[in-house]
Amino acid sequence: MSATEALMRSWNLDVIYITVLLIAALLYLRGWLGLHRQRPERFGPVNLISFLLGELIIFIALCSPLEAASSMLLQAHMGQHILLMLIAPPLLWIGAPGLPLLWGLPPFVRKAGIGPFLASPGVRRIFRVLTHPIFTFFFLAAVLWTWHLPWLYQLSLTSPAWHQFEHACFFWAGMLFWYPVILPYPAQVRWSRWLVVPYLLLAALQNTIFSAIFCFSSVIFYPYYEQVPNAWAVKPLDDQAVAGGLMWIIGSLVMLAPVLIIVRGLVRPKGLTIRQPQAVPLKRLGLGQSHQLPVLQPSAQIGTLGGSMTDTSAIGSPTLRRKRRGPFDLLAVPVVGSALSSLVFRRCVQATFFALALLIMLDGWLGPQVASMNLAGALPWIHWRGFLVIALLIVGNLFCFGCPFVFVRTLGRKLLPARFNWPRVLRSKWLAVGLILLFLWAYEALSLWASPWWTAWIVLGYFIAALAIDGLFRGAAFCKYVCPIGQFQFVQSVVSPTEVRVRELDRCTSCTTYDCIKGTAQKNNQGCELHLFQPRKKSNLDCTFCMDCVRACPHDNIGILATTPGSTLLQDDYRSSIRRLSRRLDLALLALVLVFGAFANAAGMVGPVLEWQDQTAAAWGMSSRMAVVTVGVLASCLVIPVVLVGLATALSQITSINTTPMRLAVRMIFGLIPMGMAMWTCHFIFHFLTSMGTVVPITQRMARDVGLNLGEPAWILSCCQVPPDWLLPLEIFILAVGAVASSYLLYRLALRMTRSTRDAVLASLPWLLITALLYLVGIWTMLQPMEMRGTLDVPLL
Amino acid sequence: MNNLVIHCLSVVLLALIIKTEAHADLGTVRDSKVIEGYECTLFSAPEPFRAGPVDISVMVVNNKTGQALVDCQIDVSLIPTFEGPASLQAPATQEDAQNKLLQAALLELPEPGQWKVVARITGLPDLDQAIELSALVDAFAHLPRWRSIWLWLVLPAIALIVYVFNQICVSSRKQRRQRSSAEAK
Ligand code: SF4
Ligand code: SF4
Numbered sequence: 017m018s019a020t021e022a023l024m025r026s027w028n029l030d031v032i033y034i035t036v037l038l039i040a041a042l043l044y045l046r047g048w049l050g051l052h053r054q055r056p057e058r059f060g061p062v063n064l065i066s067f068l069l070g071e072l073i074i075f076i077a078l079c080s081p082l083e084a085a086s087s088m089l090l091q092a093h094m095g096q097h098i099l100l101m102l103i104a105p106p107l108l109w110i111g112a113p114g115l116p117l118l119w120g121l122p123p124f125v126r127k128a129g130i131g132p133f134l135a136s137p138g139v140r141r142i143f144r145v146l147t148h149p150i151f152t153f154f155f156l157a158a159v160l161w162t163w164h165l166p167w168l169y170q171l172s173l174t175s176p177a178w179h180q181f182e183h184a185c186f187f188w189a190g191m192l193f194w195y196p197v198i199l200p201y202p203a204q205v206r207w208s209r210w211l212v213v214p215y216l217l218l219a220a221l222q223n224t225i226f227s228a229i230f231c232f233s234s235v236i237f238y239p240y241y242e243q244v245p246n247a248w249a250v251k252p253l254d255d256q257a258v259a260g261g262l263m264w265i266i267g268s269l270v271m272l273a274p275v276l277i278i279v280r281g282l283v284r285p286k287g288l289t290i291r292q293p294q295a296v297p298l299k300r301l302g303l304g305q306s307h308q309l310p311v312l313q314p315s316a317q318i319g320t321l322g323g324s325m326t327d328t329s330a331i332g333s334p335t336l337r338r339k340r341r342g343p344f345d346l347l348a349v350p351v352v353g354s355a356l357s358s359l360v361f362r363r364c365v366q367a368t369f370f371a372l373a374l375l376i377m378l379d380g381w382l383g384p385q386v387a388s389m390n391l392a393g394a395l396p397w398i399h400w401r402g403f404l405v406i407a408l409l410i411v412g413n414l415f416c417f418g419c420p421f422v423f424v425r426t427l428g429r430k431l432l433p434a435r436f437n438w439p440r441v442l443r444s445k446w447l448a449v450g451l452i453l454l455f456l457w458a459y460e461a462l463s464l465w466a467s468p469w470w471t472a473w474i475v476l477g478y479f480i481a482a483l484a485i486d487g488l489f490r491g492a493a494f495c496k497y498v499c500p501i502g503q504f505q506f507v508q509s510v511v512s513p514t515e516v517r518v519r520e521l522d523r524c525t526s527c528t529t530y531d532c533i534k535g536t537a538q539k540n541n542q543g544c545e546l547h548l549f550q551p552r553k554k555s556n557l558d559c560t561f562c563m564d565c566v567r568a569c570p571h572d573n574i575g576i577l578a579t580t581p582g583s584t585l586l587q588d589d590y591r592s593s594i595r596r597l598s599r600r601l602d603l604a605l606l607a608l609v610l611v612f613g614a615f616a617n618a619a620g621m622v623g624p625v626l627e628w629q630d631q632t633a634a635a636w637g638m639s640s641r642m643a644v645v646t647v648g649v650l651a652s653c654l655v656i657p658v659v660l661v662g663l664a665t666a667l668s669q670i671t672s673i674n675t676t677p678m679r680l681a682v683r684m685i686f687g688l689i690p691m692g693m694a695m696w697t698c699h700f701i702f703h704f705l706t707s708m709g710t711v712v713p714i715t716q717r718m719a720r721d722v723g724l725n726l727g728e729p730a731w732i733l734s735c736c737q738v739p740p741d742w743l744l745p746l747e748i749f750i751l752a753v754g755a756v757a758s759s760y761l762l763y764r765l766a767l768r769m770t771r772s773t774r775d776a777v778l779a780s781l782p783w784l785l786i787t788a789l790l791y792l793v794g795i796w797t798m799l800q801p802m803e804m805r806g807t808l809d810v811p812l813l
Numbered sequence: 814m815n816n817l818v819i820h821c822l823s824v825v826l827l828a829l830i831i832k833t834e835a836h837a838d839l840g841t842v843r844d845s846k847v848i849e850g851y852e853c854t855l856f857s858a859p860e861p862f863r864a865g866p867v868d869i870s871v872m873v874v875n876n877k878t879g880q881a882l883v884d885c886q887i888d889v890s891l892i893p894t895f896e897g898p899a900s901l902q903a904p905a906t907q908e909d910a911q912n913k914l915l916q917a918a919l920l921e922l923p924e925p926g927q928w929k930v931v932a933r934i935t936g937l938p939d940l941d942q943a944i945e946l947s948a949l950v951d952a953f954a955h956l957p958r959w960r961s962i963w964l965w966l967v968l969p970a971i972a973l974i975v976y977v978f979n980q981i982c983v984s985s986r987k988q989r990r991q992r993s994s995a996e997a998k
Contacts, residue, residue: 019881025913084912132982174841174860243842245854247874247881247914745962752968799958
């Protein structure tokens with residue numbers, strides 16, 4: 017294979033670069049489409065093409081074989097710098113990316129997140145300094161000369177991190193340098209456009225001096241290129257001269273061409289009038305209230321290179337405001353939507369899960385009692401739990417949608433009476449709190465994950481309980497008040513990105529049938545069995561995603577709509593069948609147990625905790641861990657959380673909180689849910705990603721047991737799986753996101769219960785400390801050696 | 814659609830962290846030999862060389878034809894010059910190299926100390942003998958685990974700082990607005 021051929025195969029398809037470029041393109045495209053509809057002459061195809069070309073140039077510079085060649089040939093490395101510094105930035109600026117990128121962002125990020133920064137006089141002052149031609153000129157020159165100092169350049173050749181930093185410097189220096197030249201819309205003209213001419217000429221001059229040094233030097237500046245083999249037999253000195261020549265020719269062309277264009281624009285008679293720049297109120301851009309983003313009037317733009325820039329008046333006009341479109345609706349997505357709202361599809365999914373549950377039970381009782389060789393040891397504890405959290409994070413409570421227990425009880429109800437009302441005294445989550453504590457205890461004390469036999473019995477117990485309870489009582493009492501899986505799903509799904517919700521509230525106001533809650537005989541639909549009346553339903557709490565309401569509503573007014581995860585926790589208004597969150601101590605305790613349970617459950621699988629349990633059991637004179645585990649689970653899931661919450665509530669009371677201590681505690685506990693969800697996610701995806709291959713040999717083994725031949729079980733797949741390098745950073749990232757989300761919610765909740773920002777900060781501080789504590793416990797747990805559940809200790813090869 | 818964008822932004826953040834250890838872009842030259850027109854060079858990465866994942870690559874160029882040879886039999890060994898760990902061995906292949914002009918072996922160096930890196934190249938056309946490249950390399954200690962993830966550990970603190978800054982901007986905007994409305998009155 018020739019060297020060039022081999023080189024052409026060397027694509028550096030770096031996931032970071034590609035993802036960032038794709039996301040930037042997506043945001044730009046989304047924003048551009050909206051703006052183009054309103055102002056086609058302002059945001060034309062030229063802008064779009066130019067921006068995408070700029071991105072393509074960056075891709076070529078960083079991901080193409082040029083990257084591989086750059087470590088062998090100085091000219092290739094110089095080529096990268098030219099692309100990053102001189103070609104990509106002007107193309108990106110011609111795309112006028114500011115507004116399209118802002119427009120492409122979700123409104124709340126744009127308004128509440130970025131808007132205040134853009135409107136801040138301090139930020140605007142800094143931006144003005146950074147884009148001042150004197151600064152940009154000297155910054156580019158400094159970056160160019162400094163990075164070509166031999167020791168620094170050599171450093172970048174041997175260290176990937178420095179290499180990336182070097183490229184970032186060149187790119188951003190280029191972006192700043194080209195800003196005053198292109199003046200991308202809606203930039204303000206602050207100096208005469210004639211000044212751009214000496215600006216570019218001086219830049220070309222310093223580029224000439226720089227390049228000439230490379231071209232005519234008889235000294236090799238970078239000995240690294242002498243050491244590396246050169247498949248093209250290019251002498252290092254020649255290579256250096258070619259690199260200088262490239263910089264000279266391309267640099268001069270790129271800098272002098274705009275001079276001609278600008279001068280041509282300026283000497284046209286109509287271009288000589290420069291009007292005072294006007295300003296676009298940021299409010300109209302959805303970025304703020306009274307602050308002004310300066311824009312250029314048409315004639316002032318003459319002589320700029322920013323594409324079709326003619327008139328800006330409408331940018332500030334109301335016509336540019338985004339027409340309100342409804343949020344993303346999963347049920348409106350072709351195929352997926354009709355599948356999710358179809359009862360037949362739901363029954364098929366339930367039947368599939370039911371068949372899997374039967375297999376789990378059979379293998380649990382009859383198969384080998386080694387978790388990693390048994391379907392009951394792998395499927396529920398590795399795959400199903402991974403599926404739960406992934407589904408919750410991507411859509412919502414999808415497991416309840418396909419729940420096999422509901423499938424059986426629905427069939428059973430054809431025979432059973434189901435005519436009693438669930439006892440009033442049990443209409444709360446207290447029973448569920450007890451059952452979840454029982455489960456967390458049993459999981460550790462009986463090592464459920466390691467016992468296919470126990471797992472099979474638990475699955476059977478679930479079927480019997482669901483059948484018995486819903487066979488006797490009306491509605492979905494089992495789901496709403498008993499099922500621990502359901503409670504887990506309900507609580508965690510408040511941070512899911514979608515919820516079952518009415519599309520237009522106005523339609524419900526004029527509705528007279530209320531089929532969503534009452535049901536409709538024609539469609540043989542009983543309405544929401546969880547008693548959630550759609551117009552008053554908020555969040556996914558208690559919603560099983562059963563879609564009965566969707567099918568019942570005669571106005572097709574219910575969808576699975578996008579929502580900001582966790583945002584409904586900030587509201588405390590009346591919710592159908594839930595009432596006010598601040599009055600639900602039982603629900604808050606359930607959330608608290610699930611938050612702390614996440615950490616206790618994960619900590620229970622790390623080496624130091626298991627050692628500590630053994631030592632404590634020995635110190636107590638016991639041969640088994642049972643007592644230690646019992647005390648540990650009760651302490652970590654109930655006693656410590658309650659004490660911490662009590663302390664935090666007491667400390668928060670020091671400020672002027674305008675609610676009772678109980679309501680304060682209850683509301684703030686809900687703010688901790690994202691932290692708990694993050695820990696569950698880390699825990700479950702760890703097992704899922706490290707042990708998901710286990711299902712293959714187990715299936716082969718089961719097939720062999722019943723006389724089918726799917727090949728010899730590939731036990732290697734359930735053994736010795738080393739966690740991939742990226743898993744730990746991923747877990748920490750998830751924990752960090754959970755901590756940030758919880759902190760944000762806690763502060764916002766405190767803000768709603770206090771009179772000033774200062775009070776809110778003080779009131780939320782103890783709760784933020786609990787979050788920080790949980791975060792650190794989570795990090796510590798992740799850094800410990802994990803018990804590799806679901807994998808074989810010794811390969812059965 | 815907004816949700817889609819948020820998901821995409823999350824993907825960027827995720828991508829930032831799930832990027833695996835960067836392969837060496839050649840790395841540090843450790844040894845080089847020209848035998849019968851074959852120029853062979855041995856590289857190591859990371860720089861500085863540390864216990865943990867390491868990348869040993871070899872580049873073989875036929876100077877007469879300008880061909881890069883990427884399907885040679887190259888066996889890489891890492892031999893400790895001190896008591897303790899066992900030697901490591903792996904074949905260097907083009908698949909494991911990011912720069913396809915090279916053949917690379919990705920190994921997990923268990924301990925710091927002085928290691929002898931050896932690459933034995935065989936199967937070169939018209940050359941019966943094997944070419945051996947070697948170098949003594951001092952490996953530093955493995956970076957503590959938190960050092961490789963510290964950026965992710967401080968992520969909440971960064972988010973907090975950004976949020977505080979955001980809130981300062983919001984409140985100063987409110988004050989400015991109040992001032993200007995008071996002046997207008
Ligand atoms: S969701 Fe449908 S059935 Fe329920 S109140 Fe609204 S319009 Fe009526
Ligand atoms: S609101 Fe009720 S009927 Fe509608 S999906 Fe949720 S649980 Fe089912």
